[in-house]
Each structure stands twice: as structure tokens, then as C-alpha cells.
Amino acid sequence: MPFWKGDTVGRPLELGRAFGKFVRELSAAAEPAARERAAAAGLDGWATDNLLAYLAEQRAATERVPTTGPSWWKRFRDELGDWRLVVHSPFARR
Numbered sequence: 008m009p010f011w012k013g014d015t016v017g018r019p020l021e022l023g024r025a026f027g028k029f030v031r032e033l034s035a036a037a038e039p040a041a042r043e044r045a046a047a048a049g050l051d052g053w054a055t056d057n058l059l060a061y062l063a064e065q066r067a068a069t070e071r072v073p074t075t076g077p078s079w080w081k082r083f084r085d086e087l088g089d090w091r092l093v094v095h096s097p098f099a100r101r
Contacts, residue, residue, distance in 0.1 A: 031074035
């Protein structure tokens, strides 16, 4: 049975675009520049460390980071062997 985790209240389109742009800037920058950009956005050191680690883990797992570019899909089998489809996107509404 398909389900949609975005059925709950999500972020508006404008915020999703801003989030995607921010993630794109951070993921394209060298670490010192990414840290400066995160600090300029108001993140403290702990939050910056967590965000950069999260983006690195995402890239290592999927070779991509979801930004405002084209959405991409991933198909995989879950623990029971059933097929699942995931849409990677910074947008949180249908």
C-alpha cells in the first residue's frame, strides 16, 4: 500500500526552495567555506558539525544531496523484501 510521509503539515514551497538552495551551497563548498556559510545563517558549531556530517552521510549513501534541482528517486527492498520507492526532495508537501 503506498503512503506519503508528506501528508502532514509541511513547509511552504518558498521555504523548501530556500532550504534546497542552502543545502546546495553547503554541499558544493569546501569545508571552511561551508562552515562560514552555516555560521552566517546562524548555526552554532554543534549544529554546523551535525549538518555537514549529515550531508556527507547522504552523499556517501546515495551519491547525491537533495536540492532544488530535479527530484530523484530511489528504489530498494525493505527488511521484509518488499519494494519501496523514495523521492528525495527538499520540499515537504505534495
